Amino acid sequence: MELEQELKAVLDSKLESIRAAAESAEVSFESIWTYFQQSEQLLINLMNSQQSPPTAPGSIEYSWILYWLNNHAPTAWKEILVDLLKMPPSKISPDDWDKWIVILSGPGVLSGDGSLISTAKFAILDIGWVVALFTYYQLELGIIKRHSFNTNPARKVITGQDTLKVAMFGDWGTGNYKDGNLPYSPSQLVMNQIKAMNPDINIHLGDVYYAGTSSEEQTRLLNSWYKAPLANFTMNSNHEMYDGANGLIATALADPIFNEQNQTNYFSIEFGNWLIVGLDSAYYTDSKLFMEGALGQTQVNYLKSLDLQGKKLMILTHHNPIPETGISAEQPVLSLWNEVLDEAGITPDYWYWGHIHNGIVYADIPEMRSVKGRCLGNGAIPQGNASWFEKNPLIDFYCNTPLRNPTPDQKNRVTNGFAMLEFSANGDLSEKWYDQDGTLIWSS
Known part of the structure; x- marks a missing residue:
């Protein structure tokens, strides 16, 4: 090294x-x-x-x-x-x-x-x-200063169509590079599949590596992005906070690709009976290396102000609101969960997050309080089969497909992936999760 x-x-x-x-x-x-x-x-x-x-x-x-x-x-x-x-x-x-x-x-x-x-x-x-x-x-040490936080969240209202197709992927910002026998890097394979499926909106749940600097946001995010026609969103994360969110806000969000996001770290998408709300779980956390998420009072108040009458709600964050192995007596919910469900008094129908480099569908247990929990942080980082998730009663599904045609050095690897969500204006939702080769691996 x-x-x-x-x-x-x-x-x-x-x-x-x-x-x-x-x-x-x-x-x-x-x-x-x-x-x-x-x-x-x-x-x-x-x-x-x-x-x-x-x-x-x-x-x-x-x-x-x-x-x-x-x-x-x-x-x-x-x-x-x-x-x-x-x-x-x-x-x-x-x-x-x-x-x-x-x-x-x-x-x-x-x-x-x-x-x-x-x-x-x-x-x-x-x-x-x-x-x-x-x-x-x-x-x-104060050499890098945090970028200011824009408290005017972006709002996108979509009308005139019966369905809305959204590509969701997290922890994706590695750019393209040579990776063993693969024709492209995992992140580029994922984006190639997304492009072929032609979504209306692309949403990245955060993490551009290694530290979300301006040059990394350009080379590992913007240069590899397929621009969806209706809107594109990318979220703040622990890695992007290492540079004080300067690369994210001043470089990525300043690009025309993300015009609909209005250089804000949090946003909403309104479509029919759906409200999709993206929140910044990194900026206000005081945890070491920004590893645990927090919203801060500004965003808690924003949640309280939302008109949810007759709406289904999907929350998006970078950080996980529950332990990666699920809620248990030994591992209760995290403070991010409490900020949304207890402080803001909101119970989302779905919650998608990244941060954990896997794709995980959590079981509908009473402790989840009717929230359907989804981790989708498997967009690019090389991972293997997670023994903690295997035969775990708190987890209905996790991504563990062995990498196809691996080199000897890649024999422990599993495939990366993404989700394609199709929202119906009447409140229905179809979830389809794919691996980097476009193989369907889970659907709701």
Whole structure:
């Protein structure tokens, strides 16, 4: 996991500004380091054949950070991290890492949620994630300022047709690149299928990688987008917040593709008896690395103001409102759920979200309070079969189709995908989920 020269040059160009900010910083990184230590333990357990439970703290996504920063970050960067930001040592030894990397540079291993621990492009150990890390540090140190939040939500009213066809996909912003035997990257395969199905509206549930910077929004979102005829929407996310939502708002939403979104992070689509409401679950969260969603009072008040008389409601967010393995006594609903159902007093008929890199249909259990929960974060990131979801009574379906014609390094992979939703003006809904090859894998 050595830095490429181009990436190293980008980081070095920001070195002095980060050093100066760190020297005068009043912000504490203690909670971030604790989170990274918890995340590292997940990797240690996994590489010792111990699968951590879903309730374990931390995130496998950030499991490599402490080892890499302590052992591979440029010396000048390490001095800032240790001396000024008080970074702790890693518990992973170089000898352990050298043994593990033989596997991780090949097919890799899978965590319980299907995350692919591998050095493959956009897998957990892709060196490019360093961009997200150091962009986030700049945000925390005040070098990057958050873009202002537009409190005038976009409103799209559609009339004159009996049905509305909407393509839904999440965590899709990887752009096109060479991926094993595939003719295109998973994200481009997904978009090619969407284009062939000719939807009226395209909605991306958020995440452009690695950090939602302006250049990434251009190359990995705009350059790969098929413009649907009626409207196009893309949502804020944890990765886009690492750059303070500047790339999202100033680059992506400023493009004519997203004219209907009016450079706002939240919006509504009215069609017949349907109201589809997209909310920004990233901007107002105070969780570490924006990993847990929150709406903030502005959007809670917006929900309260909606006229839902005679309407069916679909809520869209980037973040998940319930644990990825479903609601249980051990894992109750998350605060995002409470903001919508309790604070705003609204019970949506459907709730689609991304963030978790899988496609999951949750069971209709009493704890769901009649909300049909759908996770659709499998638009691009390489994943494997999630053992946590298999034979889980809280989950009716999850995406686990093995990748067709894989290389040896891709043997743990499953296909990515998207949904095509057809709304009827009378309130009916047809849900069809497809994989990246256009194969129908689930329908309601």
